[in-house]
Amino acid sequence: MSSNNTNRAELMAQGPIKKTLLTLAIPTIIATIINAVYNFVDTLFVGMLHDTAAMGAVTVAFPLFMILAAIGQMLGVGAGSYISRSLGARDKETADKTASTALFLAIIIAAVVTVLVLLFLDPILKLMGATESVLVPGRNYSFWIVGGALFTIINMTLNNIIRAEGNTRYSMNALIIGAVLNIIFDPILMFTCKLGLRGAAIATVLGQLISTVYLLKYFIGKSSYVTISKKNISRESEIYKEIFKIGLPVFFMQFLSSMAFSLQNVAASAYGENALAAIGITLKITMIPLFVMMGYNQGFQPFAAYNYGARNYERIREGLKISTRWMVLFGFSALVIFLFVPQQLMKIFSNDPKVIEYGVNNLLAYNIFLPLIGYMMIHTGLFQSFGKGKQAAVLALVRQGLFFIPLLLIFPPLFNAFSGQLSFMINAFPYSMPAGLAGIMSAQPVADILSIILTALFAYTIKKEISVEEKKNIEELGGTHAKNNT
Numbered sequence: 001m002s003s004n005n006t007n008r009a010e011l012m013a014q015g016p017i018k019k020t021l022l023t024l025a026i027p028t029i030i031a032t033i034i035n036a037v038y039n040f041v042d043t044l045f046v047g048m049l050h051d052t053a054a055m056g057a058v059t060v061a062f063p064l065f066m067i068l069a070a071i072g073q074m075l076g077v078g079a080g081s082y083i084s085r086s087l088g089a090r091d092k093e094t095a096d097k098t099a100s101t102a103l104f105l106a107i108i109i110a111a112v113v114t115v116l117v118l119l120f121l122d123p124i125l126k127l128m129g130a131t132e133s134v135l136v137p138g139r140n141y142s143f144w145i146v147g148g149a150l151f152t153i154i155n156m157t158l159n160n161i162i163r164a165e166g167n168t169r170y171s172m173n174a175l176i177i178g179a180v181l182n183i184i185f186d187p188i189l190m191f192t193c194k195l196g197l198r199g200a201a202i203a204t205v206l207g208q209l210i211s212t213v214y215l216l217k218y219f220i221g222k223s224s225y226v227t228i229s230k231k232n233i234s235r236e237s238e239i240y241k242e243i244f245k246i247g248l249p250v251f252f253m254q255f256l257s258s259m260a261f262s263l264q265n266v267a268a269s270a271y272g273e274n275a276l277a278a279i280g281i282t283l284k285i286t287m288i289p290l291f292v293m294m295g296y297n298q299g300f301q302p303f304a305a306y307n308y309g310a311r312n313y314e315r316i317r318e319g320l321k322i323s324t325r326w327m328v329l330f331g332f333s334a335l336v337i338f339l340f341v342p343q344q345l346m347k348i349f350s351n352d353p354k355v356i357e358y359g360v361n362n363l364l365a366y367n368i369f370l371p372l373i374g375y376m377m378i379h380t381g382l383f384q385s386f387g388k389g390k391q392a393a394v395l396a397l398v399r400q401g402l403f404f405i406p407l408l409l410i411f412p413p414l415f416n417a418f419s420g421q422l423s424f425m426i427n428a429f430p431y432s433m434p435a436g437l438a439g440i441m442s443a444q445p446v447a448d449i450l451s452i453i454l455t456a457l458f459a460y461t462i463k464k465e466i467s468v469e470e471k472k473n474i475e476e477l478g479g480t481h482a483k484n485n486t
Contacts, residue, residue: 025299059280072156078247088309129265327374
Protein backbone atom coordinates (compact mmCIF):
# COMPACT_ATOMS: atom_id res chain seq x y z
CA MET A 1 0.00 0.00 0.00
CA SER A 2 1.39 3.44 -0.94
CA SER A 3 1.94 6.07 1.76
CA ASN A 4 -1.00 8.14 0.41
CA ASN A 5 -3.35 5.16 0.65
CA THR A 6 -2.06 4.35 4.15
CA ASN A 7 -2.67 7.95 5.25
CA ARG A 8 -6.23 7.87 3.91
CA ALA A 9 -6.98 4.62 5.78
CA GLU A 10 -5.50 6.01 9.01
CA LEU A 11 -7.50 9.22 8.62
CA MET A 12 -10.82 7.38 8.30
CA ALA A 13 -10.02 4.98 11.15
CA GLN A 14 -8.24 7.23 13.64
CA GLY A 15 -8.15 10.87 12.54
CA PRO A 16 -9.95 13.65 14.51
CA ILE A 17 -13.59 13.28 13.45
CA LYS A 18 -14.29 16.89 12.41
CA LYS A 19 -11.02 17.07 10.49
CA THR A 20 -11.70 13.70 8.84
CA LEU A 21 -15.21 14.66 7.79
CA LEU A 22 -14.02 17.99 6.38
CA THR A 23 -11.07 16.36 4.59
CA LEU A 24 -13.43 13.88 2.92
CA ALA A 25 -16.34 16.24 2.36
CA ILE A 26 -14.75 19.54 1.26
CA PRO A 27 -13.49 18.13 -2.08
CA THR A 28 -16.88 16.52 -2.82
CA ILE A 29 -18.69 19.73 -1.84
CA ILE A 30 -16.41 21.80 -4.11
CA ALA A 31 -16.98 19.33 -6.94
CA THR A 32 -20.76 19.39 -6.57
CA ILE A 33 -20.78 23.20 -6.25
CA ILE A 34 -18.82 23.43 -9.50
CA ASN A 35 -21.31 20.99 -11.02
CA ALA A 36 -24.21 23.11 -9.76
CA VAL A 37 -22.53 26.26 -11.09
CA TYR A 38 -22.15 24.50 -14.43
CA ASN A 39 -25.90 23.75 -14.48
CA PHE A 40 -26.51 27.37 -13.48
CA VAL A 41 -24.21 28.78 -16.19
CA ASP A 42 -25.46 26.29 -18.78
CA THR A 43 -29.01 27.52 -18.19
CA LEU A 44 -27.73 31.10 -18.35
CA PHE A 45 -26.17 30.50 -21.78
CA VAL A 46 -29.37 28.88 -23.04
CA GLY A 47 -31.25 31.93 -21.71
CA MET A 48 -29.02 34.11 -23.94
CA LEU A 49 -30.71 32.50 -26.94
CA HIS A 50 -33.85 34.47 -25.89
CA ASP A 51 -35.99 31.50 -26.85
CA THR A 52 -38.57 30.24 -24.34
CA ALA A 53 -38.93 27.01 -26.36
CA ALA A 54 -35.18 26.38 -25.99
CA MET A 55 -35.45 26.83 -22.21
CA GLY A 56 -38.41 24.47 -22.24
CA ALA A 57 -36.36 21.94 -24.24
CA VAL A 58 -33.61 21.94 -21.61
CA THR A 59 -36.28 21.58 -18.92
CA VAL A 60 -37.82 18.44 -20.47
CA ALA A 61 -34.36 16.97 -21.26
CA PHE A 62 -33.13 17.46 -17.68
CA PRO A 63 -34.99 14.40 -16.29
CA LEU A 64 -33.50 12.28 -19.09
CA PHE A 65 -29.97 13.34 -18.12
CA MET A 66 -30.85 12.57 -14.50
CA ILE A 67 -31.83 9.01 -15.44
CA LEU A 68 -28.47 8.46 -17.17
CA ALA A 69 -26.66 9.86 -14.14
CA ALA A 70 -28.83 7.66 -11.90
CA ILE A 71 -27.52 4.53 -13.63
CA GLY A 72 -23.94 5.59 -12.90
CA GLN A 73 -24.89 6.49 -9.33
CA MET A 74 -26.59 3.11 -8.90
CA LEU A 75 -23.41 1.23 -9.81
CA GLY A 76 -21.03 3.70 -8.13
CA VAL A 77 -22.84 4.10 -4.80
CA GLY A 78 -23.68 0.39 -4.60
CA ALA A 79 -20.10 -0.63 -5.34
CA GLY A 80 -18.66 2.20 -3.25
CA SER A 81 -20.53 1.14 -0.12
CA TYR A 82 -19.27 -2.45 -0.40
CA ILE A 83 -15.72 -1.33 -1.27
CA SER A 84 -15.50 0.96 1.79
CA ARG A 85 -16.88 -1.74 4.10
CA SER A 86 -14.45 -4.29 2.60
CA LEU A 87 -11.48 -1.97 3.06
CA GLY A 88 -12.54 -1.28 6.64
CA ALA A 89 -12.58 -5.06 7.21
CA ARG A 90 -9.12 -5.34 5.50
CA ASP A 91 -10.54 -7.36 2.57
CA LYS A 92 -8.83 -5.79 -0.48
CA GLU A 93 -9.57 -8.73 -2.78
CA THR A 94 -13.32 -8.20 -2.48
CA ALA A 95 -12.85 -4.46 -3.01
CA ASP A 96 -10.90 -5.12 -6.24
CA LYS A 97 -13.53 -7.52 -7.56
CA THR A 98 -16.35 -5.11 -6.73
CA ALA A 99 -14.70 -2.16 -8.50
CA SER A 100 -13.88 -4.18 -11.63
CA THR A 101 -17.36 -5.68 -11.81
CA ALA A 102 -19.00 -2.25 -11.41
CA LEU A 103 -17.03 -0.78 -14.34
CA PHE A 104 -17.88 -3.80 -16.52
CA LEU A 105 -21.58 -3.36 -15.72
CA ALA A 106 -21.35 0.38 -16.46
CA ILE A 107 -20.05 -0.24 -19.99
CA ILE A 108 -22.64 -2.91 -20.83
CA ILE A 109 -25.63 -1.04 -19.39
CA ALA A 110 -24.58 2.27 -21.01
CA ALA A 111 -24.42 0.66 -24.46
CA VAL A 112 -27.87 -0.91 -24.12
CA VAL A 113 -29.51 2.24 -22.71
CA THR A 114 -28.04 4.48 -25.44
CA VAL A 115 -29.49 2.34 -28.24
CA LEU A 116 -32.92 1.96 -26.62
CA VAL A 117 -33.37 5.65 -25.73
CA LEU A 118 -32.27 6.90 -29.16
CA LEU A 119 -34.76 4.52 -30.81
CA PHE A 120 -37.64 5.93 -28.76
CA LEU A 121 -36.43 9.48 -28.15
CA ASP A 122 -39.53 11.38 -29.34
CA PRO A 123 -42.05 9.33 -27.30
CA ILE A 124 -39.80 9.66 -24.25
CA LEU A 125 -39.59 13.47 -24.62
CA LYS A 126 -43.37 13.69 -24.98
CA LEU A 127 -43.71 11.58 -21.86
CA MET A 128 -41.47 14.08 -20.08
CA GLY A 129 -43.69 17.02 -20.98
CA ALA A 130 -42.46 18.19 -24.39
CA THR A 131 -45.10 20.21 -26.22
CA GLU A 132 -45.12 20.52 -30.03
CA SER A 133 -43.10 23.76 -29.90
CA VAL A 134 -40.53 22.18 -27.54
CA LEU A 135 -40.21 18.74 -29.20
CA VAL A 136 -37.82 19.66 -32.05
CA PRO A 137 -35.33 21.65 -29.94
CA GLY A 138 -35.72 19.02 -27.22
CA ARG A 139 -34.76 16.29 -29.72
CA ASN A 140 -31.74 18.26 -30.98
CA TYR A 141 -30.49 18.76 -27.43
CA SER A 142 -31.28 15.27 -26.08
CA PHE A 143 -29.75 13.37 -29.03
CA TRP A 144 -26.26 14.47 -28.01
CA ILE A 145 -26.87 14.04 -24.29
CA VAL A 146 -27.99 10.43 -24.83
CA GLY A 147 -25.16 9.84 -27.31
CA GLY A 148 -22.71 10.64 -24.51
CA ALA A 149 -24.41 8.30 -22.01
CA LEU A 150 -21.35 6.00 -21.92
CA PHE A 151 -19.18 8.79 -20.51
CA THR A 152 -21.85 9.99 -18.07
CA ILE A 153 -22.42 6.51 -16.61
CA ILE A 154 -18.74 5.51 -16.42
CA ASN A 155 -17.91 8.92 -14.92
CA MET A 156 -20.43 8.54 -12.10
CA THR A 157 -19.36 4.94 -11.42
CA LEU A 158 -15.62 5.64 -11.22
CA ASN A 159 -16.11 8.80 -9.17
CA ASN A 160 -17.89 6.86 -6.46
CA ILE A 161 -15.29 4.08 -6.50
CA ILE A 162 -12.48 6.60 -6.00
CA ARG A 163 -14.41 8.29 -3.18
CA ALA A 164 -14.97 4.88 -1.58
CA GLU A 165 -11.21 4.46 -0.98
CA GLY A 166 -11.09 7.93 0.55
CA ASN A 167 -9.51 9.90 -2.31
CA THR A 168 -12.22 12.54 -2.57
CA ARG A 169 -9.70 15.10 -3.86
CA TYR A 170 -9.05 13.23 -7.13
CA SER A 171 -12.78 12.71 -7.58
CA MET A 172 -13.23 16.46 -7.06
CA ASN A 173 -10.62 17.24 -9.72
CA ALA A 174 -12.41 15.02 -12.25
CA LEU A 175 -15.77 16.71 -11.70
CA ILE A 176 -14.21 20.18 -11.82
CA ILE A 177 -12.44 19.37 -15.10
CA GLY A 178 -15.71 18.24 -16.67
CA ALA A 179 -17.71 21.23 -15.43
CA VAL A 180 -15.12 23.91 -16.23
CA LEU A 181 -14.52 22.55 -19.74
CA ASN A 182 -18.27 22.47 -20.25
CA ILE A 183 -18.53 26.15 -19.31
CA ILE A 184 -15.65 26.99 -21.68
CA PHE A 185 -17.11 24.96 -24.56
CA ASP A 186 -20.65 26.37 -24.14
CA PRO A 187 -20.13 29.88 -25.62
CA ILE A 188 -17.64 28.60 -28.22
CA LEU A 189 -19.99 25.95 -29.62
CA MET A 190 -23.26 27.82 -29.07
CA PHE A 191 -22.30 31.25 -30.38
CA THR A 192 -18.90 31.17 -32.13
CA CYS A 193 -19.71 27.94 -34.01
CA LYS A 194 -23.38 28.99 -34.22
CA LEU A 195 -24.67 25.59 -33.05
CA GLY A 196 -27.14 27.12 -30.59
CA LEU A 197 -28.89 24.67 -28.29
CA ARG A 198 -27.15 21.72 -29.97
CA GLY A 199 -23.81 23.30 -29.01
CA ALA A 200 -24.81 23.32 -25.31
CA ALA A 201 -25.43 19.55 -25.46
CA ILE A 202 -22.16 18.83 -27.30
CA ALA A 203 -20.29 20.90 -24.70
CA THR A 204 -21.75 18.71 -21.96
CA VAL A 205 -20.66 15.50 -23.72
CA LEU A 206 -17.12 16.79 -24.36
CA GLY A 207 -16.76 17.78 -20.70
CA GLN A 208 -17.92 14.33 -19.58
CA LEU A 209 -15.57 12.60 -22.06
CA ILE A 210 -12.43 14.42 -20.90
CA SER A 211 -13.39 13.99 -17.23
CA THR A 212 -13.85 10.23 -17.79
CA VAL A 213 -10.41 9.93 -19.39
CA TYR A 214 -8.96 11.66 -16.32
CA LEU A 215 -10.70 9.15 -14.03
CA LEU A 216 -9.47 6.16 -16.05
CA LYS A 217 -5.92 7.53 -15.82
CA TYR A 218 -6.13 7.16 -12.02
CA PHE A 219 -6.52 3.41 -12.33
CA ILE A 220 -4.31 2.87 -15.39
CA GLY A 221 -1.49 4.87 -13.74
CA LYS A 222 -1.86 2.72 -10.60
CA SER A 223 -2.50 5.71 -8.34
CA SER A 224 -5.40 3.82 -6.80
CA TYR A 225 -5.37 1.41 -3.89
CA VAL A 226 -8.26 -0.56 -5.42
CA THR A 227 -7.22 -2.43 -8.58
CA ILE A 228 -9.51 -2.56 -11.62
CA SER A 229 -8.67 -5.24 -14.18
CA LYS A 230 -10.39 -7.70 -16.50
CA LYS A 231 -9.32 -10.68 -14.38
CA ASN A 232 -11.06 -9.16 -11.34
CA ILE A 233 -14.51 -9.09 -13.00
CA SER A 234 -16.44 -11.44 -10.75
CA ARG A 235 -19.12 -14.04 -11.27
CA GLU A 236 -19.81 -14.24 -7.55
CA SER A 237 -23.48 -13.53 -6.88
CA GLU A 238 -22.63 -11.91 -3.53
CA ILE A 239 -20.83 -9.01 -5.23
CA TYR A 240 -23.71 -8.33 -7.64
CA LYS A 241 -26.15 -8.60 -4.73
CA GLU A 242 -24.20 -6.05 -2.68
CA ILE A 243 -23.89 -3.61 -5.60
CA PHE A 244 -27.59 -3.71 -6.47
CA LYS A 245 -28.87 -3.98 -2.88
CA ILE A 246 -27.69 -0.44 -2.23
CA GLY A 247 -27.46 0.74 -5.84
CA LEU A 248 -31.03 0.01 -6.95
CA PRO A 249 -32.64 2.26 -4.29
CA VAL A 250 -30.27 5.05 -5.38
CA PHE A 251 -31.29 4.50 -9.01
CA PHE A 252 -35.01 4.46 -8.24
CA MET A 253 -34.64 7.54 -6.06
CA GLN A 254 -33.13 9.49 -8.96
CA PHE A 255 -35.41 7.79 -11.49
CA LEU A 256 -38.48 8.76 -9.48
CA SER A 257 -37.08 12.28 -9.11
CA SER A 258 -36.74 12.38 -12.88
CA MET A 259 -40.28 11.05 -13.37
CA ALA A 260 -41.54 13.55 -10.80
CA PHE A 261 -39.90 16.41 -12.69
CA SER A 262 -41.43 15.05 -15.90
CA LEU A 263 -44.91 14.88 -14.37
CA GLN A 264 -44.37 18.37 -13.00
CA ASN A 265 -43.41 19.54 -16.50
CA VAL A 266 -46.49 17.90 -18.02
CA ALA A 267 -48.76 19.44 -15.39
CA ALA A 268 -47.12 22.88 -15.66
CA SER A 269 -47.19 22.88 -19.47
CA ALA A 270 -51.00 23.07 -19.26
CA TYR A 271 -50.47 26.61 -17.92
CA GLY A 272 -48.18 27.67 -20.78
CA GLU A 273 -44.50 27.91 -21.60
CA ASN A 274 -44.04 30.56 -18.87
CA ALA A 275 -44.98 28.09 -16.15
CA LEU A 276 -42.79 25.36 -17.69
CA ALA A 277 -39.78 27.67 -17.97
CA ALA A 278 -40.29 28.97 -14.41
CA ILE A 279 -40.23 25.47 -12.94
CA GLY A 280 -37.13 24.55 -14.97
CA ILE A 281 -35.25 27.64 -13.78
CA THR A 282 -36.19 27.18 -10.11
CA LEU A 283 -35.05 23.56 -10.18
CA LYS A 284 -31.64 24.67 -11.47
CA ILE A 285 -31.36 27.33 -8.74
CA THR A 286 -32.39 24.85 -6.04
CA MET A 287 -29.75 22.41 -7.27
CA ILE A 288 -27.01 24.62 -5.78
CA PRO A 289 -27.78 24.02 -2.06
CA LEU A 290 -28.95 20.47 -2.78
CA PHE A 291 -25.67 19.69 -4.56
CA VAL A 292 -23.73 21.04 -1.57
CA MET A 293 -25.70 18.73 0.72
CA MET A 294 -25.19 15.81 -1.64
CA GLY A 295 -21.49 16.65 -1.80
CA TYR A 296 -21.17 16.54 1.96
CA ASN A 297 -23.14 13.28 2.08
CA GLN A 298 -20.78 11.76 -0.51
CA GLY A 299 -17.86 12.60 1.76
CA PHE A 300 -19.63 11.28 4.86
CA GLN A 301 -20.56 7.91 3.35
CA PRO A 302 -17.03 6.42 2.95
CA PHE A 303 -16.28 7.53 6.54
CA ALA A 304 -19.41 5.78 7.84
CA ALA A 305 -18.96 2.65 5.69
CA TYR A 306 -15.25 2.24 6.50
CA ASN A 307 -15.83 2.56 10.25
CA TYR A 308 -18.86 0.24 10.05
CA GLY A 309 -16.64 -2.38 8.40
CA ALA A 310 -14.05 -1.78 11.13
CA ARG A 311 -16.80 -1.93 13.83
CA ASN A 312 -15.80 1.50 15.13
CA TYR A 313 -19.28 2.56 16.26
CA GLU A 314 -18.24 5.41 18.53
CA ARG A 315 -16.74 7.28 15.55
CA ILE A 316 -19.88 6.69 13.51
CA ARG A 317 -22.16 8.02 16.27
CA GLU A 318 -20.07 11.16 16.76
CA GLY A 319 -19.69 11.71 13.00
CA LEU A 320 -23.45 11.40 12.52
CA LYS A 321 -24.17 13.97 15.24
CA ILE A 322 -21.70 16.49 13.81
CA SER A 323 -22.87 15.94 10.22
CA THR A 324 -26.56 16.35 11.07
CA ARG A 325 -25.87 19.66 12.84
CA TRP A 326 -23.81 21.01 9.95
CA MET A 327 -26.38 19.99 7.31
CA VAL A 328 -29.33 21.58 9.14
CA LEU A 329 -27.45 24.86 9.66
CA PHE A 330 -26.44 25.02 6.01
CA GLY A 331 -30.00 24.33 4.84
CA PHE A 332 -31.33 27.11 7.06
CA SER A 333 -28.75 29.57 5.68
CA ALA A 334 -29.74 28.73 2.07
CA LEU A 335 -33.44 29.12 2.91
CA VAL A 336 -32.80 32.63 4.30
CA ILE A 337 -31.21 33.65 0.98
CA PHE A 338 -34.17 32.29 -1.01
CA LEU A 339 -36.61 34.13 1.27
CA PHE A 340 -34.89 37.51 0.86
CA VAL A 341 -33.80 37.63 -2.83
CA PRO A 342 -36.03 35.26 -4.89
CA GLN A 343 -36.89 37.88 -7.56
CA GLN A 344 -33.24 38.77 -8.10
CA LEU A 345 -32.34 35.11 -8.61
CA MET A 346 -35.13 34.60 -11.17
CA LYS A 347 -34.21 37.80 -13.05
CA ILE A 348 -30.76 36.36 -13.77
CA PHE A 349 -32.42 33.89 -16.16
CA SER A 350 -35.52 35.62 -17.44
CA ASN A 351 -37.06 39.08 -17.81
CA ASP A 352 -40.53 37.66 -18.49
CA PRO A 353 -42.77 38.95 -15.62
CA LYS A 354 -44.88 35.77 -15.48
CA VAL A 355 -41.82 33.49 -15.48
CA ILE A 356 -40.42 35.54 -12.58
CA GLU A 357 -43.67 35.47 -10.58
CA TYR A 358 -44.29 31.75 -11.07
CA GLY A 359 -40.62 31.07 -10.41
CA VAL A 360 -40.59 32.96 -7.10
CA ASN A 361 -43.66 31.01 -5.97
CA ASN A 362 -42.07 27.67 -6.84
CA LEU A 363 -38.65 28.59 -5.42
CA LEU A 364 -40.12 29.35 -1.99
CA ALA A 365 -42.45 26.34 -1.96
CA TYR A 366 -39.71 23.93 -3.05
CA ASN A 367 -37.27 25.09 -0.37
CA ILE A 368 -39.41 25.85 2.67
CA PHE A 369 -38.23 22.66 4.44
CA LEU A 370 -34.67 22.81 3.09
CA PRO A 371 -33.05 22.84 6.59
CA LEU A 372 -34.49 19.36 7.23
CA ILE A 373 -33.68 17.92 3.79
CA GLY A 374 -30.02 17.66 4.89
CA TYR A 375 -31.13 15.70 7.97
CA MET A 376 -33.00 13.32 5.67
CA MET A 377 -30.06 12.99 3.26
CA ILE A 378 -27.47 12.19 5.91
CA HIS A 379 -29.59 9.39 7.40
CA THR A 380 -30.35 7.92 3.99
CA GLY A 381 -26.59 7.96 3.33
CA LEU A 382 -25.98 6.23 6.66
CA PHE A 383 -28.22 3.28 5.75
CA GLN A 384 -26.52 3.06 2.34
CA SER A 385 -23.10 3.05 4.02
CA PHE A 386 -24.13 0.23 6.36
CA GLY A 387 -25.39 -1.90 3.45
CA LYS A 388 -28.92 -1.90 4.86
CA GLY A 389 -30.77 -2.15 1.59
CA LYS A 390 -34.38 -2.24 2.82
CA GLN A 391 -34.17 0.85 5.00
CA ALA A 392 -32.06 2.70 2.42
CA ALA A 393 -34.63 1.81 -0.24
CA VAL A 394 -37.58 3.12 1.77
CA LEU A 395 -35.87 6.43 2.62
CA ALA A 396 -34.60 6.83 -0.93
CA LEU A 397 -38.00 6.26 -2.50
CA VAL A 398 -40.50 7.99 -0.24
CA ARG A 399 -39.81 11.66 -0.97
CA GLN A 400 -40.23 11.67 -4.74
CA GLY A 401 -41.98 8.32 -5.14
CA LEU A 402 -44.37 7.40 -2.37
CA PHE A 403 -45.31 11.00 -1.50
CA PHE A 404 -44.48 13.56 -4.21
CA ILE A 405 -45.74 11.76 -7.35
CA PRO A 406 -49.18 10.87 -5.91
CA LEU A 407 -49.56 14.39 -4.49
CA LEU A 408 -48.57 15.85 -7.87
CA LEU A 409 -51.40 13.87 -9.47
CA ILE A 410 -53.95 14.62 -6.74
CA PHE A 411 -53.31 18.27 -5.84
CA PRO A 412 -53.93 20.14 -9.16
CA PRO A 413 -57.49 18.83 -9.69
CA LEU A 414 -58.14 19.05 -5.94
CA PHE A 415 -57.05 22.71 -5.80
CA ASN A 416 -59.16 23.49 -8.90
CA ALA A 417 -62.24 21.82 -7.40
CA PHE A 418 -61.87 23.25 -3.89
CA SER A 419 -60.09 26.54 -4.52
CA GLY A 420 -62.30 28.32 -1.97
CA GLN A 421 -61.64 25.88 0.84
CA LEU A 422 -57.91 25.74 0.00
CA SER A 423 -57.52 29.50 -0.41
CA PHE A 424 -55.28 29.61 2.69
CA MET A 425 -52.68 27.55 0.77
CA ILE A 426 -53.17 29.33 -2.57
CA ASN A 427 -52.89 32.78 -0.96
CA ALA A 428 -49.75 31.75 0.95
CA PHE A 429 -47.75 32.24 -2.28
CA PRO A 430 -46.30 35.73 -2.89
CA TYR A 431 -47.90 36.09 -6.35
CA SER A 432 -51.34 35.10 -7.61
CA MET A 433 -51.61 32.19 -10.05
CA PRO A 434 -54.19 29.60 -11.17
CA ALA A 435 -55.37 27.28 -8.38
CA GLY A 436 -54.17 24.18 -10.25
CA LEU A 437 -50.65 25.61 -10.59
CA ALA A 438 -50.67 26.35 -6.86
CA GLY A 439 -51.54 22.68 -6.36
CA ILE A 440 -48.52 21.62 -8.44
CA MET A 441 -46.22 23.81 -6.38
CA SER A 442 -47.73 22.71 -3.05
CA ALA A 443 -47.01 19.03 -3.67
CA GLN A 444 -43.27 19.20 -2.88
CA PRO A 445 -43.41 20.86 0.56
CA VAL A 446 -46.15 18.48 1.71
CA ALA A 447 -44.13 15.51 0.44
CA ASP A 448 -41.06 16.87 2.23
CA ILE A 449 -42.68 17.12 5.65
CA LEU A 450 -44.10 13.59 5.38
CA SER A 451 -40.68 12.25 4.35
CA ILE A 452 -38.94 14.04 7.22
CA ILE A 453 -41.33 12.48 9.76
CA LEU A 454 -40.60 9.00 8.37
CA THR A 455 -36.85 9.69 8.39
CA ALA A 456 -37.02 10.66 12.07
CA LEU A 457 -38.61 7.29 12.89
CA PHE A 458 -35.88 5.44 10.96
CA ALA A 459 -33.18 7.60 12.56
CA TYR A 460 -34.33 6.48 16.02
CA THR A 461 -33.95 2.80 15.09
CA ILE A 462 -30.47 3.16 13.58
CA LYS A 463 -29.16 5.20 16.52
CA LYS A 464 -30.49 2.54 18.89
CA GLU A 465 -28.79 -0.18 16.81
CA ILE A 466 -25.47 1.71 16.82
CA SER A 467 -25.63 2.00 20.61
CA VAL A 468 -26.33 -1.75 20.98
CA GLU A 469 -23.48 -2.69 18.62
CA GLU A 470 -21.13 -0.27 20.35
CA LYS A 471 -21.94 -1.83 23.76
CA LYS A 472 -21.48 -5.35 22.36
CA ASN A 473 -18.15 -4.35 20.83
CA ILE A 474 -16.92 -2.94 24.17
CA GLU A 475 -17.95 -6.14 25.95
CA GLU A 476 -16.12 -8.30 23.37
CA LEU A 477 -12.98 -6.17 23.69
CA GLY A 478 -13.24 -6.40 27.47
CA GLY A 479 -13.44 -10.19 27.25
CA THR A 480 -10.42 -10.32 24.95
CA HIS A 481 -8.37 -8.17 27.32
CA ALA A 482 -9.39 -10.37 30.25
CA LYS A 483 -8.21 -13.52 28.39
CA ASN A 484 -4.92 -11.86 27.50
CA ASN A 485 -4.33 -10.81 31.09
CA THR A 486 -5.04 -14.37 32.26
